[in-house]
Amino acid sequence: QVQLVQFGAGVKKPGASVKVSCKASGYTFSNYEINWVRQATGQGLEWMGWVSPHSGNTAYAQKFQGRVTITRNTSTSTAYMELSGLRSDDTAVYYCARATYYGSATYYFDYWGQGTLVTVSS
Amino acid sequence: DIQMTQSPSSLSASVGDRVTITCRAGQSISTYLNWYQQTPGKAPKLLIFAASRLQSEVPSRFSGSGSGTDFTLTISSLQPEDFATYYCQQSYSTPYTFGLGTRLEIK
Numbered sequence: 097q098v099q100l101v102q103f104g105a106g107v108k109k110p111g112a113s114v115k116v117s118c119k120a121s122g123y124t125f126s127n128y129e130i131n132w133v134r135q136a137t138g139q140g141l142e143w144m145g146w147v148s149p150h151s152g153n154t155a156y157a158q159k160f161q162g163r164v165t166i167t168r169n170t171s172t173s174t175a176y177m178e179l180s181g182l183r184s185d186d187t188a189v190y191y192c193a194r195a196t197y198y199g200s201a202t203y204y205f206d207y208w209g210q211g212t213l214v215t216v217s218s
Numbered sequence: 219d220i221q222m223t224q225s226p227s228s229l230s231a232s233v234g235d236r237v238t239i240t241c242r243a244g245q246s247i248s249t250y251l252n253w254y255q256q257t258p259g260k261a262p263k264l265l266i267f268a269a270s271r272l273q274s275e276v277p278s279r280f281s282g283s284g285s286g287t288d289f290t291l292t293i294s295s296l297q298p299e300d301f302a303t304y305y306c307q308q309s310y311s312t313p314y315t316f317g318l319g320t321r322l323e324i325k
Contacts (some may be wrong), residue, residue: 140316141305201249202249204267204268206264
């Protein structure tokens, strides 16, 4: 069965970086893009970016440009999201999600990781 | 960025009720619209994709409709496990924006 298991939670100091990993299993990793979405406590969902495991191509939300780097390791079927210059408002649960195309009708996130809490505090 | 506006932001209903949640996009997004359900402490779960396609293993009491800018999610007969927060999401263009959510509570 398809699973995305995340690692890398923790408390970080302002200005530090955090790297969260997302290990995929149960499907061909290279065939599906991995997206990253975050959610501050009690707030909505915010898309951060994606990586194509096949090509390594990425796209990022303008809001995070210059601070976020999404990569992948095809040999371990793992995607990574690194966020630098952490601020208190980066405190959130970070999710990875597998994306699937439905022809030309849409693109959707059908499997999600369990989420990883990153707390930014001095 | 495409703004997604959901209404209502919260809703109280009873088991067995029929409820409808609406989502409006700031510009036409064809059918690039998905719906997710989230319960506290859990990751979102995909319910509907391409505006009206039911995800595998999602109960048939959930349905979606719409195209262009206006979309709806309908739950035909609420069950206890349906009390959750629902989000719409556009995947027409990046950034893939979500609505602010509709919290469905037990009356």
